[in-house]
Amino acid sequence: NAGVTQTPKFRVLKTGQSMTLLCAQDMNHEYMYWYRQDPGMGLRLIHYSVGEGTTAKGEVPDGYNVSRLKKQNFLLGLESAAPSQTSVYFCASSLRVSGIYGYTFGSGTRLTVV
């Protein structure tokens, strides 16, 4: 049981380039999330999804897009990367939102935009 898998683990982009981060979960969770974490800070929610085919904005959505075409996958896209998007990106999933269900996180993607 792999849990939540993120690819790639590391990436360096030039300003203006685009890329897609992939998150895959094998726990049949309904809810999926993308967070970013800057040095010394807590996690901030970028976008989330409450089910296949649905997405919504979180706290810091600007500059990112997401898609949830399949229940097990949640993609995060950067259309035109900026240095301010240098961060560690974490994907998470949960069986249900809030209540008694915990969140499972991936190991992170370390992105540097130069």
Added chain:
Amino acid sequence: DAKTTQPPSMDCAEGRAANLPCNHSTISGNEYVYWYRQIHSQGPQYIIHGLKNNETNEMASLIITEDRKSSTLILPHATLRDTAVYYCIVDMDSNYQLIWGAGTKLIIKP
């Protein structure tokens, strides 16, 4: 802003109990308290959660005050591998968000 307040750092001797406090004075009646930890920039790891009653699992115990305005996470016999940043989080049902603060950096010393 985070709805919780935690000390930025704490030390604890190996083998002793580590007690991590958290204030959440604006918590509402149906909001759970979650504790996660993050070891050296890995993905956060779920530890425990609670609503009103004290809770215990194989990792830790959670003590919630009767007025629910604060809680304490207890690691009964801390080891060096427990060195991590510990986050106390109050879930927000309506926005599907976990609001993360800066957490407490716990350093276990030999």
